[in-house]
Amino acid sequence: MHERWTAHRLRGARQCVMVAPSHVAAEQGVEQLLAAAAAQFFQGNRLGRGRGAPHFALASWLATLQREGRERLSEDEVVAQLSAHFSQYELFYEGQELREDTQIRVPLATISDLPWWIKLPASVLPRLVLHIADTVFGPQRWFEHRGESRQQERRRDEPEPLKGSLFTLAKRFAGIEGQAPTRQQVNALLADALLEDLRRAYSRGGLFGRGRRRRTYPVLLLGCESGEATTDLLRAIKDVRNSRPRRGTFKKDPLLVVAAGPRAASDVDARAQEEAAPGSPEAAYMGWHEGLKEAPRRDRVWLLPFAIPTSPPPATVRDRVMKLRPPQRVPWMSFVGLGLLVAGVVAVPVSSHEFCRPWWSPSVRAWPPGVLDAMTLEDLGDDGKQCVGLAGEDPPRVDTKELGGVIDKIKETNAKVVLNPKHITVVHLTILSPGNEQGVRVAREELRGLAIAQQESLEEDAPIRLLLANAGANMEYADRAAQKIVEEARRDPRIVGVVGLGLSTQQTIDAVQRLGQAGLPSVGSATTADELIDASPYYYQVSPGNRRQAVFAAAYASADLRARRARVYYSADPDDTYSHELATAMRDELPVAGVEISDHAGYRVTDEGPGESVGQLGRRACQAAERPDEIVVYAGRAERFEQFLTGMKLACQNRYPRILATDDVSRFVLSGANRKYPGLRLEYMTLASSALWGADCQATRRQSGFYIRYNGLFGGACEENRDGRALLTFDALAVIRQAAANVLAKDAVTLKTQGIVAGLADIRGKGLVSGVSGDLDYSDSEAPRTPVDKAIQVLRATEGQPCLAKVAGKFSSQPWIARDCP
Incomplete structure (x- = not known):
């Protein structure tokens, strides 16, 4: 047996253990064998880190209550034993190897995984802990579920299964109430508990069951030279396997028991077949296996006796049973954990790259569950890439240096805005990745105008937090970006509107329609297409049509x-x-x-x-x-x-x-x-230009408060603003600010519940916005969301700065206009 065990271990199968009866009382023989097996199977996390034998540990503790020195224990003493069980109780068994101390002490904690929240208070409130453990902790509940169905009669030679709450069984074992368990009942309980622990350790239920990592099944080698303990253990395993569970189908356990000795199989089960002749056991095995499958559940014979040949068989003899040996190669499920780790290492940065997030940032949201796909990576042309969608405060793949640091100023202002509980949020939807120098200049000027207007809002009742959204070059992904804005607005009710909208394209029209369907107002800064007015009743524009x-x-x-x-x-x-x-x-x-x-x-x-x-x-x-x-x-x-x-x-x-x-x-x-x-x-x-104030930059800075603030933040006020993009976005945000002020003047609650829609309708007549690009008066009945008689200019290109050739429209904020073209 020892040679067989050693040879098996040389192949790397750590689940094979050997035990033999010890010189203890007969009634403790089965318990000692099972304790030795449990200690070797589970000690040192052999069957999995942190796993133990909690069912056997509790069953073994119950058995100790019956072996106390006094005939009966009081209920208080049972509770005291419970405290000892959770804190310091130890199992004992005799080892088979020659040592000075043949008593190998195995603390219960090494084979049990009772939770700390039961162990810790056990010594303080043992009775309460017992009831808590009995109610919520799995191994305790198992004692109520084991055993046969009540509707099926038990055979005379079968012991009545021990079942009930842990506390009830403890009082019965201690002799407080009920009939004391018989030796056969105790053996069956101990065997069933260990098999349950092994069954759970080798469970293949679910895709990632712990048993899927096992290369072999557990093997228990028993020596049967003397004593009744081995025979009693085999009978107990046979009784457990043939008993019907309380509910569900027959539960298989993974244990293979190999018993060697002079005992006959009929001593364990009279129905066992005769020993197979020395040599090939193929025929005997096949017959036994067929009988096991065909026999009724309670009539199964689990013993297959073999006669061990006196000499090894010839090398030419090959047995079909060898095909059923434990697999020598690791099953594919053993690589699941490693595969998932590798997949995660690869998938996280890849998905983060595709969703324009930091490399090791998760791309999924825990609650509400979903993918963090506010931005996606798309082609820009010339082998470039762009991140389109809702970028928030810090758009990826955007060169902030090219934009003159204006994004950093917006982030700084946002940090101040969020301190005000009445703040509102506006999204700037534009082209942040234009792909050319002219487009970068436009994007920079648009953001500068917004930054100035945002800083002015700090002094108002509803300061504005700015978020950025990239519609891609030529507004190609405007509709997708609008959808992400709508989704974010559903999660964040502070989002009250969208400004910018870049160019007047079909994609922009689709985006305005999507925003309008969600009831989200939008204010175009440089958009002029008349089709946009028909796209949404919530669309307004700063520029003339x-x-x-x-x-x-x-x-x-x-x-x-x-x-x-x-x-x-x-x-x-x-x-x-x-x-x-x-x-x-x-x-x-x-x-x-x-x-x-x-x-x-x-x-x-x-x-x-x-x-x-x-x-x-x-x-x-x-x-x-x-x-x-x-x-x-x-x-x-x-x-x-x-x-x-x-x-x-x-x-x-x-x-x-x-x-x-x-x-x-x-x-x-x-x-x-x-x-x-x-x-x-x-x-x-x-549509707007600093040329309205003349070609003299110094005069421009003195005459316009907008350019004073612009020059203080960014410098080069009039030189940079001949195209007027900063003026237009400043006015677009001014429309949002005025709409919010109109709503707050009537009812502050409306701003939280309905947004700024009602306030936009009031920007008309005397309530117009005197913008830096011209008056914004939405009182035209034929085009109610296009400014009436909005200012338009004609500039003449010269070798230096463009000069103003003509201007038409309402411009109440600028009484003096310099027409300085020759």
Whole structure:
């Protein structure tokens, strides 16, 4: 037996233990064998870190109550024993190896996992702890559930199963009440408890059951040279396995018992078959296995006797039973833990990268459960990437140095704003990753205007916290970003509106519709598409609409430029609502002003898109230089304007026609690119500009409070603001501020429950906002959310700073306007 055990351990199977009867009283033999097995199976966390044999530990404690020196124990003494059990009780068994001290002491704590919250108070309130443990702790409850069904009769040779609450069993074992358990009942209880512990340790229930990590089943080697303990143990295991559980199907246990000795199998179970002849046990095993499967549950025979051959079999003999030996390779589920760890190490940074979060930041939310996908990573072009969606205060993949540190100033102000319990939150939805220098300049100026307006709100009753959302280059992901804003607004009722909205594209219209469906107001700063007004009843804009710009341009072309013919060029991109609307409005309004349309064509944006080459249109536009009364109207985007001029330069031979461009071209002029085209005669409309105060920067700073604050925060006030983006976003946030003030003036509770919708409707007549880009009065019945007679300017490009050629519209905050163009 010892050689067999040693050979088995050399293969690495640590679940094989050997025990033999000791020289103790007969009634303690089974308990000593099981205690030795439990100590070796469970001691040292052999079957799993932190796991023990709590069921056997409690059953063994019950058995000790029956072995006390006095005939009976009082109930108080039983409770005292409980305290001793939880604190210092030890199991004893005799080891088989020769040692000076053959009594190996095994503290109960090494094989039991009773929780500390039961152990700690046990010595103080033992009776209460007993009832608590009996109610909520698993091993105690097991004693009530074991045993056969009440409806099935028990055989005469089968002991009545011991079951009931732990306290009831303890009083019965101590002789306080009820009939004392028999030796056969105690043996069955002890065996059942150990099998239950092994069953749980080897459980394969669920995907990650502890037993899925086991390479072999536990093997118990018994020596049967003398004594009745081994026979009694085998009978107890047989009785337990053949007993019916209280509910559920038959519960298998993983233990394999190998008993070697002169005892006959019939001494344990009279129904056991005869010993198989020495040699191959294949036939005997197959017959026994078939009988085990076919026999009724209570008639199963668990013993298979073999005669051990006196000499080893020949090397040519191969037994089919060998195929059923414990697996020698680790099952695939053993790699689940390592696989999950590796997957987590890889998945966390990968998912964080895709969701634009810090590398080791979790991408899932515990409550409410969900994925933290407020931002996603998308292509920007030229192998670049951009993070689109709701960025919060610190947008990833955005170069804050390019933006002049304005994001840091917004974060600093946010930290002050949140200290006020009445603060509200506004989201700025724009293009934070434009992918070109002109776009970066626009984004920087927009944020600067917001930062100034936010700082002013600190002195108001409802200061504004600013969050940023990136719609991607050309507003391509505006609808997705709007959806993330809506989701955040449902979680945070302080979000009262959205400002910015970047460009007038179809994606912007979709975003405004989505915000409107959620009842979230939006205020466009530089958006001018008339379609946006119809997209949502909660949409307002700071800039004049495209139709009004076309009316103004037609009047300027006729009266100031004395034009009688015009060539109109625009973007043929069907998603560019801004350019399409302007070109259509120009085609309608120029003839009304007495200007004939001599050419009306769109340039293609992509190779497969509709329209003509933008360079070809530039060359064709040179024909206007031959007629002094003909002008070129460019209603396209600034990104294509330089290509348009390049084509014109090749054909015009530095004899450029007069060009009247729409407001988007201001980005091209302010970048200084117009200096590459000497002799270019360019005038362009703009929605706001510091040129309104004149070309003298010092005078501008003295005359406007906005520029005083701008220069104090960022410097270069008038030089940076010829395109007016900061002015427009400042006014957009001023509309939100005024709406909040209107609501607070009536009822502060309304601001919390209904937001600023009612306050926006009051910005009309005497309640208008005197903005730095012009008056904001939403009293027009035909276009109630577009400012009435909003200021429009025409700037003329020169070798230096652009100068103001004309201004029209209401501008009550600026009584003096400098028209300094020659």
